[in-house]
Amino acid sequence: MKCYDNKPASQSYQFLDKLGEGSFGYIWKVKQISTGQIYACKLVKNSMKKEKTLLQREIKILHLLKGKKGFTQLITSGQDHKNTYFIMNLLGDNLEQVRIKCGKLDTTTILNMGQQMILLLKELHSSNIIHRDIKPENFVVHQEKLHLIDFGLSKLFIQDGKHLEFRENKGMIGTARYASINALKGNEQSRRDDLESVGYLLIYLFMGTLPWNNIMAEDKNIKYYKIQRMKEAFKPETYINLPPELPKYMEYVKRLKFDQKPDYDCLENMFKKGEDFNRSPKLQIQQSHLQIKSNLLHLKSVERAQCLTSRKSLNQLENTSRRITFEDLSSAGADIIEELDKDEGITLKNLSVGIKQPQVINRINKVRTGSDQIFEIENKLKSNQLPISLKQLE
Template identity: 25%
Template sequence: MTLPAMRYKLAPYGEAMVGKGAFSIVFKATEEGSGRQVAVKKSRVSRTVKRPTLRHEIRVLQFLKGHPAIPAVYGYGKLEHFEYMAMELLGPSIAEQKKDGAGVMVKTVIRVVDQALAALEHIHSLGIVHRDIKPENFLCAIDDASTIKIIDLGISKPFSHGQPSKYDPLKARRHIVGSLYWASLNSHNGVDLAPRDDIESLAFIALFLLRGSLPWKPRPHLESLVHSQEIVRLMKLGCPGPILSTGFPNEFGELLTYSRSLEFGQLPDHGAVRSSFAGLTEIMGYSPNSGPLDWTPCYLKSTNPILDEPEVSIPDEDDEDGDSGDDLGEDSYYGMDLDMWERQGERDKDVTLPAKLEAELDSITPLIIEVQDN
């Protein structure tokens, strides 16, 4: 079967951009022919790159489709200078719904956690670990703002069995996997990530929503990478679940404790954890999961614990140069917006699906042949 080629026209300037990441920008666009409103994710990539990130991401989304939390995908194309992915247009993230400095109502956090656990159960059951669980990657559906969908699977990968690989982020001067604020302790320690780490990051999200903040703060922009990572690692190490959940139902702290108790190859019991939160809903007299999510801000009198920032000394810190080691060849784009884009390199070789599966998924993905700018 030959799939139709897809063309998209971006929304007018000022309305078009709906999101931005380290290596990509997401635009609102209209699908030619159907008139369907979609999100087009655009990433600048050298022509020399054989394994671009968006191609992997759309394969993973196609592989995971069929669950309410997985957004629909409509097409992929690698055109000159850029690659594009067209997918379901979604609403604001839970990060955008939360007010700065304020917490979120317990009943809302329970519903977010329940939906996230259902999504992760589906993802993990198919042998995939997300590896970048954070509030910005949970978005509300356009047609039902009470439905949460999960995005940004560009660094997702099949999880390993047997003994995990390990490296020392300090000695290697390497960025940990995932986002610094939300990454698990295993990520900070350079241990290969597994489903348990997605659950730990989800626990951080739940506690952040309840408390309004976490003890470790976003790091100064000019602070060295390894210095930031070590400070945050030590602060997370000093924050067990019962401490972070003080003043809130125990189930939230227990989620963090549970995630850290799992072995590398052990699948979380997502159903049991969801049942514990369902029981909490009943105990607190909340209605079952129905109606819109309530994002009314809650301002707490105290956000214990307050931790002193640890003093960290990194040997030979001045030698850190941040060189990724990628040889991307001559730059392939000379447009006026060159300074807007980080040039995407080859994704890690372990961030891939089996070759046969990749070929099958490519065969069911319509090809994008044109994206027009206004």
């Protein structure tokens, strides 16, 4: 499939719903007008110079992953005088959505997820790419398989045939809740950091929380330091109900040296329990409790005033997903700018982005409560509104 579309976007795709935000930029659900096929679109304003360059670098990473199973696949990309964007395949629910719908996941499911995550990182790292933002929102379920998405913070760790050199004081890149200890220190990241983040992620999915989830601090650097110290003191083997494979996994990845190649086969086998080693694992999500109580159902009884109050408190609580947030990328500016200065850009064809807009737009507002649960409030605009412009959507 072509990676560039010569047709004006208004003749190719129709924007349907805003799905959310990635590590930067907005994610939209779009329909290819000629075929009716549904895709996802990520776009940023050209006036956002740093974000635009990050988007271009993500497109470059997606070119390297073209045709590889388990990753976002680039369909086409382009820009006009206002926006730069790319079209990719639309996959299923992410693991945070799965956790909310299903509640606590059982040991078999967690180990199966771990096995698939290792296989994905093995493939990613074999392409000389590190992800640097491993978290539940960046793993999605599609056809009983996990897929890794959002390469906005990814980086080539092999350059000119050589491994990156270790450096300090680069600034934290990623999401603090799942970031490695070295990432929180602001050190250069490598393959070991992606793997350490997987460990925190699996523990979170099993326990439903992490000891440092609700750390509060006025200064982000103080917050990062507090989380770093808690992770340094964290001993997963002391948690009685935690699957024993997870402490063993964390012990291994924390011993890895900066430029050391991990033994992916050993890590994968840690998560296998009497399975056929030649069989490709399929994801079977099972809950620890027979009765499912989706948190979304309780939202119906919440009054609008309560929702607004919760939304006002959102800025005071931890945001672990989506855009360049307090906990994601705000402290990494100097490092990112330096990387962008060195990074080779790509050329995009000039496309007209006069997207035909639908008459009904779904807006998803994220509300985080003190118990760290996410609720989705869907507000639909009146169907008799005129189509809105791309500028209004931005």
